[in-house]
Amino acid sequence: MELELRHLRILLAIAEAGSLSRAAAALMLSQPAMTTQLRRIEASLGQALFERSARGVVPTRAGELVILHARDAVASADRIRGRRLRSAAGPEPVTVGGSSGPFLGHLAIHLPAVLSNPVSFVQCATTGEAMSRTADRSIAAGCMIELDGFGMTPPDGVVVDVIGLEPVVVVLPVGHPLARQERVDLAGLVGETWLLPPHDPGCDDYGALVEACGAAGFAPCVSSLRIGQVGILCDLISQGAGLTLLQGSARSREGVVMRRLVGDPLLGRHLLALHRESPLIGARPLLLSLVRDAFDSRCAKPD
Structure with a gap:
């Protein structure tokens, strides 16, 4: 062969x-x-x-x-x-969207150089929004992250490629007793308050946290306060309001530290989604190459 x-x-x-x-x-x-x-x-x-x-x-x-x-x-x-x-390629304008993660910025830099189509970029608030907009073709391609095992079923007509898996990290205030450890045991966070983003139909953060903490022997205390802006979340954490979970590729911020969990019990799945009738479906191999470059340069892989 x-x-x-x-x-x-x-x-x-x-x-x-x-x-x-x-x-x-x-x-x-x-x-x-x-x-x-x-x-x-x-x-x-x-x-x-x-x-x-x-x-x-x-x-x-x-x-x-x-x-x-x-x-x-x-x-x-x-x-x-x-x-x-x-x-x-024809002159049809295309829009690429994304939720959190390193891919959208990477595409914004590199994709216009290889497409003759006018291309614009839009930030989606959630994975669910990015997937929904890919399905209704209001964006030609969507970059997004879901927690492994806690994502959504792709809508009809949407092709999803898994770019890679990345460990989820816990975000602690710099003065936390565990902040100096290279890795944090989830079981050592009993009694902590967890701050989570708003409900996302494309990624069940709450369910993933409950399952991981349950496996570690406790039920998490989750704040009723839901914050979608990472900067605000980290500012609250720096003031001792609680802890949160982020992708390891998230940018570090003043007043907090990000630490991998022992055993990496939670993994993020980086995804690229296109509708089968997207004007960029023919460019799918090129898009995959670009986002995989971003993943390899920015994202840690599970041990």
């Missing part, structure tokens, strides 16, 4: 997801189909590329080398495609 770009994308998806099932979901394949494809790729190369374990899959030494070259090959192909899109 001769390796094609689609095979290389499968290897990259598996390496980034750390799981055949998550990679299959990201590429909209069944897990048996993903397993069959991986076996064919490994057979064509004559060696195993991933080691299987109860926690998922990790590249072998040979696999790491193949993935390195695959990433370069796919990135080169996407750049070539981007140049073709720039010359062939």
Whole structure:
């Protein structure tokens, strides 16, 4: 079997997801189909590329080398495609939206350089809003974050790619007794007050916190105060009003520290969503390449 770009994308998806099932979901394949494809790729190369374990899959030494070259090959192909899109795309204006995360800013810098379409960018208040606007095509593509296992089912017609998983961090005031620890045990936060953002139909922050704290042996005390602005949240935390959870790629702010939790019990899933009839659906490989660049440069990966 001769390796094609689609095979290389499968290897990259598996390496980034750390799981055949998550990679299959990201590429909209069944897990048996993903397993069959991986076996064919490994057979064509004559060696195993991933080691299987109860926690998922990790590249072998040979696999790491193949993935390195695959990433370069796919990135080169996407750049070539981007140049073709720039010359062939029509003048239809497009809008790209996003909720929290590093992707929207990265696209705002790099996407206009490879599209001839006039492109604008809009900030969405929540993951649910970004997904809804992608579904009704008021935005051509949406970048968003959900908590792993606590997101929403994509609406009909929307294609969702999982860009990667990132550990969720706890935000503490600098004077907190645990602020100097490299990692914080969630069980050590019994009795703390938690500040959460407003209800988001695309991401159940409350349910995720309750489940994680329950696994740690306690029920969290959640404030009735819901704040959506990260700056205001961090200002309240710096004054001792409580704690909150953020993505590890969030910008650090004065008066607070961000610490990973022991065992990373909560993970954020960075997503790119497009409607199948979006004017950017043909540019999906290019968009994926750009947001994966942002993820690799800004986001920590689970251990």
